[in-house]
Amino acid sequence: MDTLKKNIIKLIYLISCLFPRKHTTWVFIGWHKKTNGEVFADNAKYFFLYVSQEQRKINSIWIAKSRDLAKKLRNSGYKSYYEKSFLGVWHQLRAEFFVVDAYLQPSNYMLSGKSKIIQLLHGKGMKKKGYADKPDKVQDFIFNTSPFTLSILPEIFKEGSKTFITGYSRNDVFFKDIKDSNIDVDTEMIDHVKKIRSSKKIVMYAPTFRRGQKEFDFNKVLPLDDLKLFAKENNIFFILSLHNKYRSQQSTTNIENDLAFLGESDIYPLLKYVDIFITDYSSSFADYLLLDRPIIFYPYDFDEYNKNEGLAADYNEITPGPKVYTCHELKKALEVSILNDEHLLKRKSVRDMYHTYIDGVSSKRIFDAIQSNFLKN
Numbered sequence: 001m002d003t004l005k006k007n008i009i010k011l012i013y014l015i016s017c018l019f020p021r022k023h024t025t026w027v028f029i030g031w032h033k034k035t036n037g038e039v040f041a042d043n044a045k046y047f048f049l050y051v052s053q054e055q056r057k058i059n060s061i062w063i064a065k066s067r068d069l070a071k072k073l074r075n076s077g078y079k080s081y082y083e084k085s086f087l088g089v090w091h092q093l094r095a096e097f098f099v100v101d102a103y104l105q106p107s108n109y110m111l112s113g114k115s116k117i118i119q120l121l122h123g124k125g126m127k128k129k130g131y132a133d134k135p136d137k138v139q140d141f142i143f144n145t146s147p148f149t150l151s152i153l154p155e156i157f158k159e160g161s162k163t164f165i166t167g168y169s170r171n172d173v174f175f176k177d178i179k180d181s182n183i184d185v186d187t188e189m190i191d192h193v194k195k196i197r198s199s200k201k202i203v204m205y206a207p208t209f210r211r212g213q214k215e216f217d218f219n220k221v222l223p224l225d226d227l228k229l230f231a232k233e234n235n236i237f238f239i240l241s242l243h244n245k246y247r248s249q250q251s252t253t254n255i256e257n258d259l260a261f262l263g264e265s266d267i268y269p270l271l272k273y274v275d276i277f278i279t280d281y282s283s284s285f286a287d288y289l290l291l292d293r294p295i296i297f298y299p300y301d302f303d304e305y306n307k308n309e310g311l312a313a314d315y316n317e318i319t320p321g322p323k324v325y326t327c328h329e330l331k332k333a334l335e336v337s338i339l340n341d342e343h344l345l346k347r348k349s350v351r352d353m354y355h356t357y358i359d360g361v362s363s364k365r366i367f368d369a370i371q372s373n374f375l376k377n
Contacts, residue, residue, distance in 0.1 A: 009110045016093055016113035023096040023374065025059045026051065029083075031102035031122065034264035037066030040073070040184040041266035043101040043120035046169035049180055050363035052078055061091050063108065069184075076180055083107060097370070109136050116140040118370060119161070120169060121153075123283030126311050126318055127208075131157040141373070143168075143366050145286070146356045152312040164369045167355065167362030174272045174290055175360025186265040189239070192255050193273045196237055201338055203231075204274045206241040206267070207298070208282040211308065216242055221300055222327055224259065230331050231258035234338070239274070241267055276337055278330070281305060285319070289351040290358060292344075294337040295321040298330055318354075320347035 028048040032039035040062075051060045062080035064070035070088075073080035081088035084107070092111035098104065101120040104112065119139040121131070131154055138160040144150045145167050150158075173181050193202050205222065218224055222240075231238045238259040262270070267284070271277075277288045278296045285295055297319045299305065306315075316323070320343050322333040336342065351358075357365070 009106050012110040013113065016111050019093040019113055021096040021113070021115055022059070022094050024057060025061070025091060025095045026097040026099055026118075027061050027063045027092055027095040028099045029063050029104070029108055030065070031100075031105075032266075033065070036068075038064060038069045039264055039266060040069055041170075041268075042122060043169045044099055045183075045266065046172055046178065046181070046268075047099060047120060047363050047366060048078075049178060050169065050172075051367060053179060054364075055367060061095070063088055063092060072183065076183060078180075103131075103133075103135055104137060106136075112137060116374075118366075119143065120366070123168075123286065126281055126283070126313055126315065127309055133157075134159070141370060143369070146354055148353045149286070162373065164366070165356050166365035166369060167357040167359075168287070169363045169366060170268050171287055171290055172360040172362050173268050174287075181266075181269055184266050185269045186263050189255060189260065189262060190270050190273065193237070193239075193270065197273060197275075200235050200237045201275045202239065202273055203236050203276045203278065203334065204239040204241055204262075204271070205278040205298075206282055206284055207280050210301075210305065221298075222330075226327065228257070228259050230334075234335065236334070236338075239270075276334065281309070281311070286354045289320075289347065289354055292347065292351065294341050294343065295319075295347070296330065296333050296337060297321050297323045298325075299323060300325050318350055320350040 028044050030038060030040065030042060030044045032041045048060060048062055051058050060079065062070070062073050062078060063083045064073070064080050065083060067082045070080040070082045081091065089111060092108060093113070095115055097118050098108065098112050098115050099118040099120065101122050104117065117137055117139045119142045121142065121144060134156045139157065140161060142153070142158060142161045142163045143166045144153065144163065146165060150163055150165065172178060207216065227238060230236070236258065239262055240259065241262040268287070271288060272291060274293070276294045276296065277285065278298055279285050280297065280299045288295060299315070302315070324330045324333050
């Protein structure tokens with residue numbers, strides 16, 4: 001960002017400090033981009049649904065990155081405005097709380113003035129670089145899942161913050177049905193999975209992204225033709241969930257076959273129907289621990305990734321499952337995991353390290369913490 005643009009943003013921010021804030025107005029801001037807009041997903045989504053449905057005294061407003069999402073949410077009965085519209089800007093200037101699950105973007109930061117930042121986080125699984133930069137604005141309240149996950153969050157990000165152990169809002173959907181959680185969810189995929197789950201094992205592969213890598217190398221990591229044959233022979237339905245930076249590569253594989261790509265959607269309502277989860281360094285593995293099902297770790301480029309990105313904890317200590325480095329090893333590990341869950345005790349130990357709470361009331365705990373601490377002030 002050039003100097004002139006930075007100075008303009010700072011000037012607008014200073015002007016926004018002049019606006020009085022309403023403690024009952026809360027704006028919620030997501031970060032999930034898709035090809036032509038925004039996906040309604042992650043912790044901000046589920047906390048927004050909870051506050052909108054259960055805490056009616058709060059004027060909860062989703063500030064959308066796309067007009068389409070704003071319209072979709074309004075049609076579902078929620079308050080939502082495009083961030084650059086008059087009402088979107090106005091509500092940001094008046095809100096006491098900005099609820100986010102990633103860094104506050106410049107377009108939102110410059111309107112945040114004397115508001116308080118509620119940081120729900122996108123996840124802190126194992127990557128060292130996540131939240132490693134100092135935010136433009138102090139994160140007044142940070143919510144995490146356990147003392148361990150809080151300890152690996154960089155100090156520079158936590159500086160000046162109050163921290164709380166509550167669990168993540170998005171994990172509530174593992175334990176109960178949440179009204180309108182199906183917004184921006186691949187319901188066709190979920191319906192298909194529920195229909196075949198009694199006769200097939202549902203396996204999801206969800207690799208994280210690599211900085212500087214524009215495409216996911218299927219030929220090197222996971223040859224699709226080979227995978228389809230393996231799935232057919234072993235009664236498996238494979239779901240490939242690529243990071244949104246690689247979504248342009250997604251195939252139009254028919255959902256009725258043994259392999260399908262997950263579209264640009266919220267993953268969590270689907271994740272609870274997955275029997276075996278495969279990943280490398282994605283923080284989603286920590287969420288999946290709550291379901292107590294087998295996880296296979298496929299860090300095929302471990303040395304390179306660790307050198308470029310860094311890991312916040314000992315990889316072997318926090319990964320309760322087989323580690324494989326080739327497609328052949330992955331298939332062997334799948335065959336074993338289908339027949340015998342060999343990592344049950346280790347998985348429970350790591351789950352307890354990552355999660356203080358194993359229930360479906362994280363959103364309530366977050367709201368109660370905000371309310372009690374705000375009232376104290």
